[in-house]
Amino acid sequence: MPNVRWVEPIVLEGHWVRLEPLSLDHVAGLTDVGLDAEIWRWMPISVQSPGEMRALVENALADAVDGSQVPFAIIDRASKRVVGSTRFLNIDGSNRRLEIGWTWISPRWQRSAINTEAKLLMMRNAFDTLGALRVEFKTDSLNERSRAALLGIGAIEEGTLRNHMVTQGSRRRHSSYYSVIEEEWPRVRQHLEGRLARHAREADAGLG
Numbered sequence: 113m114p115n116v117r118w119v120e121p122i123v124l125e126g127h128w129v130r131l132e133p134l135s136l137d138h139v140a141g142l143t144d145v146g147l148d149a150e151i152w153r154w155m156p157i158s159v160q161s162p163g164e165m166r167a168l169v170e171n172a173l174a175d176a177v178d179g180s181q182v183p184f185a186i187i188d189r190a191s192k193r194v195v196g197s198t199r200f201l202n203i204d205g206s207n208r209r210l211e212i213g214w215t216w217i218s219p220r221w222q223r224s225a226i227n228t229e230a231k232l233l234m235m236r237n238a239f240d241t242l243g244a245l246r247v248e249f250k251t252d253s254l255n256e257r258s259r260a261a262l263l264g265i266g267a268i269e270e271g272t273l274r275n276h277m278v279t280q281g282s283r284r285r286h287s288s289y290y291s292v293i294e295e296e297w298p299r300v301r302q303h304l305e306g307r308l309a310r311h312a313r314e315a316d317a318g319l320g
Contacts, residue, residue, distance in 0.1 A: 267290035
């Protein structure tokens, strides 16, 4: 059975963040916040110019044509600024699984509630709306911060694919895989909702 359109482009909106289908209209905003070299340190490619950012968006939109990916712009609701991007990818409707990845957020917003809420919105859509059985994540095995963050949201580490990708500078990347499955989702959802509630309390107290 073809996978086309199991996942439709959709706006996902929370308290801090809005995820909207990526378009060329987002290129300028993404360029404003997305040329920091640190953002791309662990990504397969580096984006260092407005032209490269436009190419990244164009490639994401081309990859989305067959329904195997759905890319989003990440919008900070408070400032109404584009602060990064993320995607559903490796969408397999027949087996009801997908990946959340290609996620990057400008450093200024990385320690806010935005990434936590974005993950919650996407997993809610995957499990509660689409009926997914599995949501997976992968990261560079050397990226300790990302690996800790995935464990922090409640994902389970499954293993490492060696020589999985050739990245910047022709480096052979090992990719560490994580997942949340349907049976674990209620626990993970409660955990993420609890983290966001703490963010809200800190914000109300003037700490966030």
